[in-house]
Amino acid sequence: SQQGEEDPQALSIQEGENATMNCSYKTSINNLQWYxxxxxxxxxxxxxxxxxxxxKHSGRLRVTLDTSKKSSSLxxxxxxxxxxxxxxxxxxxxxxxxxxxxxxxSGTQLTVLP
Amino acid sequence: xxxxxxxxxxxxxxxxxxxxxxxxxxxxxxxxxWYQQTPGQGLQFLFEYFSETQRNKxxxxxxxxxxxxxxxxxxxxxxxLELGDSALYLCASSxxxxxxxxxxxxxxxxxxxxx
Numbered sequence: 001s002q003q004g005e006e007d008p009q010a011l012s013i014q015e016g017e018n019a020t021m022n023c024s025y026k027t028s029i030n031n032l033q034w035y036x037x038x039x040x041x042x043x044x045x046x047x048x049x050x051x052x053x054x055x056k057h058s059g060r061l062r063v064t065l066d067t068s069k070k071s072s073s074l075x076x077x078x079x080x081x082x083x084x085x086x087x088x089x090x091x092x093x094x095x096x097x098x099x100x101x102x103x104x105x106s107g108t109q110l111t112v113l114p
Numbered sequence: 115x116x117x118x119x120x121x122x123x124x125x126x127x128x129x130x131x132x133x134x135x136x137x138x139x140x141x142x143x144x145x146x147x148w149y150q151q152t153p154g155q156g157l158q159f160l161f162e163y164f165s166e167t168q169r170n171k172x173x174x175x176x177x178x179x180x181x182x183x184x185x186x187x188x189x190x191x192x193x194x195l196e197l198g199d200s201a202l203y204l205c206a207s208s209x210x211x212x213x214x215x216x217x218x219x220x221x222x223x224x225x226x227x228x229x
Binding site: 003030031033035040041042044045059060063088090091100103104106107 | 118126133143145147149156159162164169170172174202204206214217218219220221222223225
């Protein structure tokens with residue numbers, strides 16, 4: 001079962017607005033990654049933030065990480081209809097047998113209305 | 115550079131049958147991981163292969179198995195299929211450079227339906 005939670009579960013905004021999604025986890029992590037998934041298709045890698053980083057930017061994406069609160073947030077600025085998708089956070093646990101084993105959150109369904 | 119490819123994209127099987135799914139990682143990537151995605155359980159880690167060896171395994175029954183070939187291509191097999199095995203099976207590849215460079219790049223998935 002998933003060991004990460006995301007909120008909100010669903011988010012509906014107008015084109016041009018910003019979208020913020022939050023993710024929480026329970027263990028010590030190596031890093032945290034964010035992915036996008038369109039309609040049950042493959043996952044698209046968006047951004048990776050290491051445990052010693054606090055903030056990272058990539059285009060219209062801004063990710064923050066607070067290891068003391070075991071939480072992360074993804075901000076999408078100036079959203080577009082094409083951003084409509086499910087967004088997942090995934091972390092790599094220090095205690096797992098492999099740094100490449102990802103534990104996924106429950107996902108946020110983002111709908112951007114034109 | 116070509117992305118991760120998975121075949122077949124769709125598969126329909128009946129209970130009790132077995133199935134083999136294939137994954138070709140991004141060229142140069144040596145780690146291949148498999149995940150199962152269902153509406154009820156979400157995305158769950160199945161196993162990881164690196165240098166033809168299983169490095170890690172998730173909490174799945176022994177009916178789920180896999181292997182990796184010398185060219186890093188990987189297959190997963192599910193025997194004695196059950197209705198609950200219906201899912202999207204995703205393969206991910208990674209360069210596998212230590213703990214800081216383990217971005218996972220996913221393929222389009224294989225949609226398995228068990229009737």
